[in-house]
Amino acid sequence: MRSSATVTPRWHRFIEHTGELQLRIRGESLAGLMAEAAHALGLLLLGSSRPEARTPPRIVEIESHDRESLLVDWLNELLYLAETELWAPTEARVLEIAPTRLRAAVTGAPLEAARSIVKAATLHGVRIGPQGGGLQAEVVLDV
Amino acid sequence: MTLATERWPAVRRDAVTVEIPQTARAGMRVPAVVFADDELWAQIASDRTIDQLLNVATLPGIIRCAYAMPDAHEGYGFPVGGVAAFRASDGIVSPGGVGYDINCGVRLLASTLTESAVRPQLEHVVHELSRSIPSGTGRGSRELLLDRDQLDSVLALGVPGLLDRGMVEPDDLSAIEQGGAFAAADPSAVSPRAKDRGSGQLGTIGAGNHFVELQRVDSLYDLAAARAFGLEPGQVTVLIHTGSRGLGHQVCTDHVRAMDAAMRRFDIVLPDRELACAPYASSEGRSYFAAMCAAANFAFANRQAIAHAARRVFRRAFGEAGSLRLVYDVAHNMAKLETVDGEPALVHRKGATRAFGAAHPDTPSRYRGVGQPVLIPGSMGTASYVLAGTDEGLGIAFGSSCHGAGRRMSRHAATRLHSGAEVRRELEARGIVVRCPRSGELAEEAPDAYKDVERVVDVVERAGLARKVARLVPLGVIKG
16 A cells, blocks of 8 residues: 555555455545555555566557546556556556546566465446545455 | 345345345346345345345336346456346347356366375475466466467357367267257457457466365265265366456447447436346347357357366376366356246346256256256355256256355455465465465355355255255465
């Protein structure tokens, strides 16, 4: 978890779910929420390993049909890249955002071959709503 | 007897069956039934399993009831342990009713060796298995790297697609559910992204609760069935638990996304978006079914490739005595076209195993007298079971059984209670050899994070879903 000097600190937490992992995220805006989601996923994928090496920023673009599916599609795009390139996102800088579109520059780190991978982000109970002047989202990850 | 719960009007039908009537919630088209004794019911009712089961009962074309097996727990879309059938004529097919790990399943191989013959080499054999069978995000061996045409062949043909690679023994195909191949598979329905994820993953177990386990047959309950399955007391067996890996995950991701976008057009209102579905007769429904069958073929081939690696390790260690005979291979995350009440239906089993009886035409001929083998892995370090399907099970829950012990505790809760080192010490103190690349994750799979497999299997048997044949205990574990 981390915070910044914005009105609503960026924040994430994994909450109880019997079978899977449920991620709760906060951000000062939709862009902040998406950036924090990428950060949380990266920490989950990297686990206790904290490689110093960083890959150059890559541009990732997503289009969806509403902002909840945008969050799920964003995480699934990062998972696709993680599994096919053994790479984990460490920081995302959102360049453009709308409720159905996201363009971001994502920095990452190499992922060890032995690491566990998340199967997918799901639409189960996904929600995004106002929270303390910013936004809060919940999404369930299949692990 | 009405069960005390503020959330649903649940009624206990008998000692192992609880019914929640169709009137429990607006929109339910059928009742819901949970196979559980009082203790398992208390565990199942403690999270959102029942809410998810009632959601399933609202889906179009559902037949009879939405069922939850005794190992059921909260998942996404369907609960894990959920079983539901939908008329092929006007019902739906749902990727959320199958899950991301399409055809996750279990395969049992039996050796002719006893524990006393294996024990002196146990450490070495477990080590060699862990070297030969990659886990985590690890890629398969060079001989299993597939180019796009080779991958398409596996997607279309399943295990028979590996015949010319020398990875299939003569009796294997008849000991795999569906012969190891779904004829409805269409590789062109699988996206290039799914193929990217799967192309290097044949012969790998992945992560999470997947494993390869060496076991000993500890007890027999049904001697005739055990004889038919080729199981004897003291015999060493190998149990493989994995699925379609990243390829299957991406197939589900792609089709949930497509169906979620198309829901309005189908005029289907869902209580949970992850239940995104399409009429089986629609182009979206047919496309998902063809892709799901292709991913299932990949999963069958994956377990075949892992079995091939295990056979090599055993032959190197034990020579001719190290042969491994395939007892059976079952899927526990699938939607299959079966006949229900005389008409074709899509039977969704998510974390549930097909359990056909002695007389069912899809039971392999060699097991026709006793019922198909049903493989139930326990939690890490606890017993696993081999059951036999029953003919009456078809009328009870479409010929279905549980798929394991079933989680009762979140991963975080398990890691708060245990450390990986502690779990490893406890297993090793019992003579179980453990290989796990990420020791910390052993805690997530600690035995008490799961329901009591003995109780789960007992309920399955008392409910008439399947009957106990053999109990297997672990000797060595390679955790994914």
